[in-house]
Amino acid sequence: MKFIHTSDWQIGMTRAFLSQEAAARYSQARIDAIRTLGQLAAEHGAQFIVVAGDVFESNQLSAQTLSRALDALNSVPVPVFLLPGNHDPLDASSIFRSKTFREKARDHLIVVTDSAPIPVPGVSNVEVVGAPWFSKRPAVDLCAGALKNLEPEPGVTRILLGHGQVDSLAPDQAQPGVVNQALLEQALAEGRVHYVALGDRHSLTRVGSSDRLCYSGTPLVTDFDEVDPNRALLVELANDACTLTPLTVGFWEFQALQRDINGPQDLAAFAQWLDAIRGKECTVLKVGFTGSVNLALAAELDALLEAQAHVFASLKRRERTTDLAVIPDALDDNAIALSGYADATWKALLAQAASDDTATDALRLMYRLAGGAGSQTGSAGSQAGNAAGSETESAGSNGGSSGA
Incomplete structure (x- = not known):
């Protein structure tokens, strides 16, 4: 039977x-x-x-x-x-x-x-x-x-x-x-x-x-x-x-991941991993990042995530488990050309970035708006991509059960 x-x-x-x-x-x-x-x-x-x-x-x-x-x-x-x-x-x-x-x-x-x-x-x-x-x-x-x-x-x-x-x-x-x-x-x-x-x-x-x-x-x-x-x-x-x-029976996948990003090779490996996933339209990912990067690499990561926004069922940066230090360096200064008020703002934010996450976020945005991210031709950000934004934790199953 x-x-x-x-x-x-x-x-x-x-x-x-x-x-x-x-x-x-x-x-x-x-x-x-x-x-x-x-x-x-x-x-x-x-x-x-x-x-x-x-x-x-x-x-x-x-x-x-x-x-x-x-x-x-x-x-x-x-x-x-x-x-x-x-x-x-x-x-x-x-x-x-x-x-x-x-x-x-x-x-x-x-x-x-x-x-x-x-x-x-x-x-x-x-x-x-x-x-x-x-x-x-x-x-x-x-x-x-x-x-x-x-x-x-x-x-x-x-x-x-x-x-x-x-x-x-x-x-x-x-x-x-x-x-x-x-x-x-x-x-x-x-x-x-x-x-x-x-x-x-x-x-x-x-x-x-x-x-x-x-x-x-x-x-x-x-x-x-x-x-x-x-x-x-x-x-x-x-x-x-x-x-x-x-x-x-089903074929959807939910995955929670952690990735270390400390250099271009780490970002390229992450981009290749995303690209190799089959059934992206039925795949939900939330990814936490750890490591230390400059503004250029942070901008590439943002671009990579944004580019895949419409491919995966969901791809979110996992803010709760992300501890990615963004440390501006001389290469970031050389990658963009600013003058006047914009240049003064850039330098003021650089001075605050070491102790102020908001200043770091502002620098990342300025870097991208000034064309820094766009200058990374052939980078990981142009190879694959998806969904920026903060994670929304789901209510649910408590160790795999539905709960009461």
């Missing part, structure tokens, strides 16, 4: 660091991931799909976004079990109870509304047991509640569908909704369930020593700290064996 374990689709998610154009492509990629999961199910012979929470980013999505998601879901050729999570809990405003969902969702889309075992349509002797969220902050371990009265059923294979952080990975084990890992492992050992499909952690993560207790991770990357995102798990249960195969 094969099925696909996925979670944390968060349809409708936005990222503040993306431009309007890139954000639209990113949103579409989340919809496309649903269709890809359907294709993977057909390709690998998976008989159903379980989504372990956070199908939607919130319960307040536009009718257009929800309709597009349902159109994709309706195209999936196997039953899909949808578990409400902390982003889309089954409360009074639940998106799963909305008029659009009720009218457009086809019968093979099964919303898990309680913990009663649900037979998998078309698959004999297989049940899904869920632990849906009814609020954003549950007061109890919902998985423990789903297992409380569950007894082994000879000949029946069960999948437990849960959402939240297990206590071995939770940053705050005192939170009332934390999932007790020992109880899950006990239920597996007793044969009450045969696989535990977890969601909330955006990184593909095996829990404990058994392959039967796992987080699938998100099918499309959402943050920079996620490990091995863009995945789903193909789960094969046969007799006493459980085989997990990670499947690639």
Whole structure:
């Protein structure tokens, strides 16, 4: 018996660091991931799909976004079990109870509304047991509640569908909704369930020593700290064996980098690295710089970043981790010709630059406006480029999980 374990689709998610154009492509990629999961199910012979929470980013999505998601879901050729999570809990405003969902969702889309075992349509002797969220902050371990009265059923294979952080990975084990890992492992050992499909952690993560207790991770990357995102798990249960195969779903990349820039060769190497990246339109980079450069090299770096602004999905200077000393030298003076008030201003700023970052920034701007950057013919700045500007840190996943 094969099925696909996925979670944390968060349809409708936005990222503040993306431009309007890139954000639209990113949103579409989340919809496309649903269709890809359907294709993977057909390709690998998976008989159903379980989504372990956070199908939607919130319960307040536009009718257009929800309709597009349902159109994709309706195209999936196997039953899909949808578990409400902390982003889309089954409360009074639940998106799963909305008029659009009720009218457009086809019968093979099964919303898990309680913990009663649900037979998998078309698959004999297989049940899904869920632990849906009814609020954003549950007061109890919902998985423990789903297992409380569950007894082994000879000949029946069960999948437990849960959402939240297990206590071995939770940053705050005192939170009332934390999932007790020992109880899950006990239920597996007793044969009450045969696989535990977890969601909330955006990184593909095996829990404990058994392959039967796992987080699938998100099918499309959402943050920079996620490990091995863009995945789903193909789960094969046969007799006493459980085989997990990670499947690639998404293709966007989020990378946080540090680069040392101390001379022209460092800048040229960075430019070549940027140029070699494939799929720039689906790549989000934030780069922190360290080192010491003169005004000419600082201007080349600025030009390099600006030149790629429209190529990458996002390319930001990471101000929080940038410690790049800009030290004007005699070559900078020789590279531009100033007179009168401009020359006096230049010299005044030079005198202040050693102790005043604002003066250094003003010198960099004057250098570029005076044509200093433009004189670097054939430089790294003319070879590749992109997005200047300060970094906007994303709210998100706290060590790869979506958080509450």
